Amino acid sequence: MLFGKHINRYYLKHLPVLLLGILSLVVIDFLQLKVPELYRMVINGINEGYVQVGDAVRVFDMDLLLDEICLPMVFIIVIMAIGRFLWRICFFGSGIKVETDLRGRMFDRCKDLSREYYQVNKVGTLMSYFTNDLETVQDCFGSGILMFADALFLGVLALAKMFRMNLALTLFSLVPMAFLLVISAIVGHYMEKKWDERQEAFSALSDFAQEDFSGIAVIKAFVKETVELMSFRKLNKQNEKVNVEFTRISTLLNILVTLFVESVICVILGYGGYLVYHGQFNAGQLVEFIGYFTSIVWPIMAISQLIEMRARGKASLKRIGDLLETPVDVADKPGVTEPAEPLAGNIEMRNLTFRYPGGSYDSLTDASFTIKAGENVGIIGKTGSGKTTLVDLLLRTYNVPDGTIFLDGHDVNDIPIRTVRKYAAYVPQDNFLFSDTIASNIAFASDTDDAATIEEAARLSDVHDNITEFTEGYNTVLGERGVTVSGGQKQRISIARALMKDANILILDDSVSAVDVRTEKAILSNLRRIRRGKTTILIAHRISTVEGMDKIIFLDEGRITAVGTHKELLASCPDYRTMVELQQVEGAMEESDSPELNRSNAHREEVGDYA
Ligand code: ADP
Numbered sequence: 300m301l302f303g304k305h306i307n308r309y310y311l312k313h314l315p316v317l318l319l320g321i322l323s324l325v326v327i328d329f330l331q332l333k334v335p336e337l338y339r340m341v342i343n344g345i346n347e348g349y350v351q352v353g354d355a356v357r358v359f360d361m362d363l364l365l366d367e368i369c370l371p372m373v374f375i376i377v378i379m380a381i382g383r384f385l386w387r388i389c390f391f392g393s394g395i396k397v398e399t400d401l402r403g404r405m406f407d408r409c410k411d412l413s414r415e416y417y418q419v420n421k422v423g424t425l426m427s428y429f430t431n432d433l434e435t436v437q438d439c440f441g442s443g444i445l446m447f448a449d450a451l452f453l454g455v456l457a458l459a460k461m462f463r464m465n466l467a468l469t470l471f472s473l474v475p476m477a478f479l480l481v482i483s484a485i486v487g488h489y490m491e492k493k494w495d496e497r498q499e500a501f502s503a504l505s506d507f508a509q510e511d512f513s514g515i516a517v518i519k520a521f522v523k524e525t526v527e528l529m530s531f532r533k534l535n536k537q538n539e540k541v542n543v544e545f546t547r548i549s550t551l552l553n554i555l556v557t558l559f560v561e562s563v564i565c566v567i568l569g570y571g572g573y574l575v576y577h578g579q580f581n582a583g584q585l586v587e588f589i590g591y592f593t594s595i596v597w598p599i600m601a602i603s604q605l606i607e608m609r610a611r612g613k614a615s616l617k618r619i620g621d622l623l624e625t626p627v628d629v630a631d632k633p634g635v636t637e638p639a640e641p642l643a644g645n646i647e648m649r650n651l652t653f654r655y656p657g658g659s660y661d662s663l664t665d666a667s668f669t670i671k672a673g674e675n676v677g678i679i680g681k682t683g684s685g686k687t688t689l690v691d692l693l694l695r696t697y698n699v700p701d702g703t704i705f706l707d708g709h710d711v712n713d714i715p716i717r718t719v720r721k722y723a724a725y726v727p728q729d730n731f732l733f734s735d736t737i738a739s740n741i742a743f744a745s746d747t748d749d750a751a752t753i754e755e756a757a758r759l760s761d762v763h764d765n766i767t768e769f770t771e772g773y774n775t776v777l778g779e780r781g782v783t784v785s786g787g788q789k790q791r792i793s794i795a796r797a798l799m800k801d802a803n804i805l806i807l808d809d810s811v812s813a814v815d816v817r818t819e820k821a822i823l824s825n826l827r828r829i830r831r832g833k834t835t836i837l838i839a840h841r842i843s844t845v846e847g848m849d850k851i852i853f854l855d856e857g858r859i860t861a862v863g864t865h866k867e868l869l870a871s872c873p874d875y876r877t878m879v880e881l882q883q884v885e886g887a888m889e890e891s892d893s894p895e896l897n898r899s900n901a902h903r904e905e906v907g908d909y910a
Contacts, residue, residue: 301616304620305620305623306440306616309440316392317393317444320385320389320444323389325448326382331379332460334372335591336587339587341368345359350363394438397440405428405623409622411627413627413697414629421510423503424503425622426505428622435611436615438608443608446605446608449601450598461591465588467570468570472567475563476559487610490548493610494545497542498615500537500541556599567592632712642706644803645706646706647705647708648668651666651692653692662688665858671834674849675848676834678837679839679878684854685857686808689852690808693806699712706722722802724802724804725806725808726808732789738753741756741796742796743796744799753773756799759822759826760795760798794807804835805834806836809839810838811839812840819844851868
């Protein structure tokens with residue numbers, strides 16, 4: 300049986316069903332112990348011609364055989380079959396319910412955990428909590444109660460009967476059992492440690508496999524299959540090693556149990572035979588005693604299994620408990636209130652300096668700017684200058700100090716995180732498409748799945764024509780992570796998804812980098828038209844993407860070095876001017892080097908890199 304903070308509640312919750320299971324188990328145990336009495340009656344009847352039935356002595360004939368032995372045996376068999384069915388349903392059914400509930404709680408916690416948690420903990424490890432560990436806990440709950448209850452009731456009942464028959468013989472039989480219990484306790488402790496190591500090794504293996512499958516294209520492109528295979532083999536070997544060690548201990552425990560059980564049979568046969576020889580026991584009684592002992596062999600075995608199972612269950616429950624107890628570090632402050640009015644899209648950042656948890660330098664330093672509701676704002680700067688960090692903080696993906704970010708005048712820390720995100724639509728840089736139809740992917744952010752609205756969003760993000768080229772059109776199912784569409788198509792489907800939300804704040808993080816210039820122009824012009832009066836923030840690499848914006852925020856190594864229109868920045872910010880000139884030179888060189896290449900790049904994007 301397994302106890303702990305996260306499992307105790309289920310014993311109470313399923314108490315009536317568990318009690319019913321225990322009751323049917325006790326009835327079975329009670330009836331099962333009637334069988335050795337029947338053995339005695341048959342043996343003594345055959346040997347002596349008469350048998351003891353209750354207090355009376357009766358002649359052993361066909362009537363007695365039928366009434367006192369065969370019919371009760373049939374009754375016992377039938378009741379035991381029903382009882383076994385009942386306890387299985389009760390114990391295993393509760394185990395499955397516990398597993399389902401725990402899984403729900405784990406998923407609930409996972410959805411609240413911050414992005415930082417997922418950067419530190421790998422998917423493979425998380426998956427092993429949801430599969431191996433959960434299964435172990437479920438097994439331990441259902442089978443654990445069964446083994447515990449059975450060992451207790453059957454053991455106590457049988458021992459009581461054995462004591463009543465012969466005290467000395469029973470005590471002799473129990474000596475090896477005492478050794479067994481001591482050894483089991485020691486081995487059980489060691490097994491728990493080994494099981495933990497085994498689960499760790501399995502997690503490492505599934506992390507590796509999951510990462511390799513996701514990055515298979517890169518592995519193949521760099522011809523690293525053999526290197527990966529060697530690394531996998533190493534992990535697999537480690538997994539095998541701890542598994543073998545665990546199995547070795549578990550086998551040792553099983554063999555020890557069998558050894559002790561068999562040595563008890565030796566004691567019973569030796570000392571019991573001696574008692575029969577001296578007339579203190581008859582043959583029927585010896586068979587009856589052996590029958591009782593045989594009945595407690597299973598409870599004894601169950602004790603060893605219980606020790607093993609408990610060891611596994613405790614280690615798995617600890618891992619699950621760690622997940623359930625992981626603090627939700629990005630959470631609402633107590634007492635946050637919903638703003639009276641919907642957020643219109645006024646944004647202000649005041650002297651924000653931010654360092655990632657565990658980071659060794661500031662990713663943003665003293666950042667300040669204002670965006671009025673309805674403005675189109677471009678954010679530009681070199682890679683690593685802090686653009687993504689800036690929009691992530693606006694969306695409260697990480698914790699920010701009080702008094703640094705304001706939405707419509709409210710400190711973001713004083714309004715619920717859900718509210719901040721409710722009024723924003725976001726297309727992240729590493730956008731993600733679900734393994735679902737294109738239509739469902741686009742409709743994901745909105746409450747409607749109206750085909751015309753979906754199509755309109757796809758037209759606005761200039762991906763409608765590509766979608767209709769697929770045989771299944773909007774019903775085309777995308778593969779895992781949307782690999783059946785090109786990078787550019789993926790970006791545009793993600794933009795369509797964000798447009799479906801029609802939020803007051805739209806944030807696009809480098810979302811048109813993989814589309815050609817013509818498509819980019821079309822999308823930007825559509826955005827200008829439909830987003831009139833609503834805030835749009837666009838992170839870009841190309842100056843051409845943001846030059847028409849109401850305002851451009853220029854970032855350099857985490858510092859906002861200039862804010863203004865394209866013209867203003869050209870006049871006031873030398874770094875911005877240098878960037879513009881550099882991009883103009885690069886553009887001119889690309890044009891003159893290979894106009895065909897540019898055209899073919901655009902064509903490739905349209906056809907799709909993987910399609
Ligand atoms: P940009 O979007 O301008 O390319 P980012 O905002 O992604 O830049 O990153 C700004 C800086 O913060 C970079 O130096 C980057 O390495 C660092 N950074 C980004 N994400 C994390 C993170 N999760 N933990 C630590 N440092 C990070």
